[in-house]
Amino acid sequence: MAKRIDVSGLNAYYGSFLAIEDISMTVEPRSVTAFIGPSGCGKSTFLRTLNRMHEVTPGGRVEGKVMLDDENLYGAGIDPVSVRREVGMVFQRPNPFPTMSVYDNVAAGLRLNGKYKKSELDDIVEKSLRGANLWNEVKDRLNKPGSGLSGGQQQRLCIARAIAVEPNVLLMDEPCSALDPISTLAIEDLIGELKERFTIVIVTHNMQQAARVSDRTAFFNLAAVGQPGKLIEIDDTERIFSNPSVQATEDYISGRFG
Ligand SMILES: Nc1ncnc2c1ncn2[C@@H]1O[C@H](COP(=O)(O)OP(=O)(O)O)[C@@H](O)[C@H]1O
Ligand SMILES: [Mg+2]
Secondary structure, eight states: OOOSEEEEEEEEEETTEEEEEEEEEEEOTTOEEEEEOSTTSSHHHHHHHTTTOGGGSTTEEEEEEEEETTEETTSTTOOHHHHHHHEEEEOSSOOOOTTSBHHHHHHHHHHHHOOOOHHHHHHHHHHHHHHTTOHHHHTTOTTSBGGGSOHHHHHHHHHHHHHHTOOSEEEEESTTTTSOHHHHHHHHHHHHHHTTTSEEEEEOSOHHHHHHHOSEEEEEEESSTTSOEEEEEEEEHHHHHHSOSSHHHHHHHTTSOO
């Protein structure tokens, strides 16, 4: 099967600091891949190279190749804005646009991307909120501010906003780390549903979560602070958590460090 994402020889820098070195991996369509590893090993940095967000940071620079299907995201003439539409992102802290209504939060990306009739927007907003398992909770308050929702609802609102523009890939950077356990389970269930339509890459510091939600797990590590983070291994999640190939992975998942 064609790989949806195919990364080879990827380095990412902040100025002269090499944060991640020589990463190569593939991600299959309609799967969930979890990134785990100790803090500072470059999980977030790597995730942001997958939709050209890394270069938004001053000094942020990337070498290597990220193929999305047949297209090199770092090829000549590629528009980073259209990349970010194809590859959506959900962040650690729910970040709905605070002054906007629930409805407008979901419609925001669509309005940027083109002209829709009101009835079309209504349909997409409803579909996206249903897709994010939020519709029933907000259908009577679509015109109230998104910031009035609970943390877990806000995160599902951000997921609705991300899927409204129909990306192919969804990147999630510790999407549950600011949420209570019930909201966390709601997001985990949602990830299970979303993978039928999207390819998902999720960073998590919670190994139980990685084990619950992902098909594949990638373990990142760094030799020492100031050294670049590296991909140590990627394999089926079941295998990573039962019989990993590398001792450092075993040490990490059994809680011996990190
Ligand atoms: N904006 C930045 N400027 C400079 N260095 C950064 C920046 N963001 C992250 N780093 C550094 O890059 C390395 C990887 O960080 P990060 O990708 O956030 O790791 P993780 O998500 O695994 O905790 C760390 O050494 C971190 O200090
Ligand atoms: Mg991080």
